[in-house]
Amino acid sequence: GENVEQHPSTLSVQEGDSAVIKCTYSDSASNYFPWYKQELGKGPQLIIDIRSNVGEKKDQRIAVTLNKTAKHFSLHITETQPEDSAVYFCAAFGNNRLAFGKGNQVVVIP
Amino acid sequence: DAGVIQSPRHEVTEMGQEVTLRCKPISGHDYLFWYRQTMMRGLELLIYFNNNVPIDDSGMPEDRFSAKMPNASFSTLKIQPSEPRDSAVYFCASSFRSGTGELFFGEGSRLTVL
Numbered sequence: 634g635e636n637v638e639q640h641p642s643t644l645s646v647q648e649g650d651s652a653v654i655k656c657t658y659s660d661s662a663s664n665y666f667p668w669y670k671q672e673l674g675k676g677p678q679l680i681i682d683i684r685s686n687v688g689e690k691k692d693q694r695i696a697v698t699l700n701k702t703a704k705h706f707s708l709h710i711t712e713t714q715p716e717d718s719a720v721y722f723c724a725a726f727g728n729n730r731l732a733f734g735k736g737n738q739v740v741v742i743p
Numbered sequence: 744d745a746g747v748i749q750s751p752r753h754e755v756t757e758m759g760q761e762v763t764l765r766c767k768p769i770s771g772h773d774y775l776f777w778y779r780q781t782m783m784r785g786l787e788l789l790i791y792f793n794n795n796v797p798i799d800d801s802g803m804p805e806d807r808f809s810a811k812m813p814n815a816s817f818s819t820l821k822i823q824p825s826e827p828r829d830s831a832v833y834f835c836a837s838s839f840r841s842g843t844g845e846l847f848f849g850e851g852s853r854l855t856v857l
Contacts (some may be wrong), residue, residue: 664843667845667846674850676848676849677848678848729841731788731846735784736785736786
């Protein structure tokens with residue numbers, strides 16, 4: 634089945650700087666790549682997604698890029714704010730299953 | 744809509760006891776998913792339903808785990824007998840689509856088995 638890996642596991646950034654989280658996937662047939670944000674004590678919430686026919690998508694301060702050849706995709710957060718501190722999960726849909734990465738803890742230092 | 748509702752939010756039980764976790768999906772969503780979250784393994788899909796029918800239960804760890812969806816507005820995940828290694832946060836999520844659309848997660852049920 635699909636295997637999704639995320640790097641780095643923990644990321645600390647100064648407020649106002651950018652944060653980048655990278656994920657790799659194994660199934661070349663995967664065609665949908667969402668990103669979820671999980672705040673403490675809550676369930677994950679979708680923040681942005683991208684489909685395989687698009688290379689980049691942007692929504693205000695967040696963007697996602699997809700490289701199908703290399704089978705990796707990245708989340709970019711610009712002008713980070715304290716409320717961006719959370720765990721971020723990438724996922725890939727392939728073989729009729731949505732597989733999640735293990736998550737990245739992002740800490741924004743005021 | 745109130746979103747996906749799970750209960751209980753916290754459960755502490757002793758090894759060997761039966762545990763039942765409950766979920767009310769968002770009205771109109773045809774898909775319901777049960778996930779387990781641990782530090783070691785992250786978010787694992789246990790089972791999902793489409794129109795109340797179990798479609799893929801290959802993630803259910805063993806026969807001690809069972810899930811039902813008797814109607815479109817209610818699902819249960821049961822562990823009998825429970826073991827300490829079952830300690831985790833269990834999430835229910837619902838969606839319009841099987842996996843290529845937004846999953847709406849509940850706030851989770853934190854289970855501790857002593």
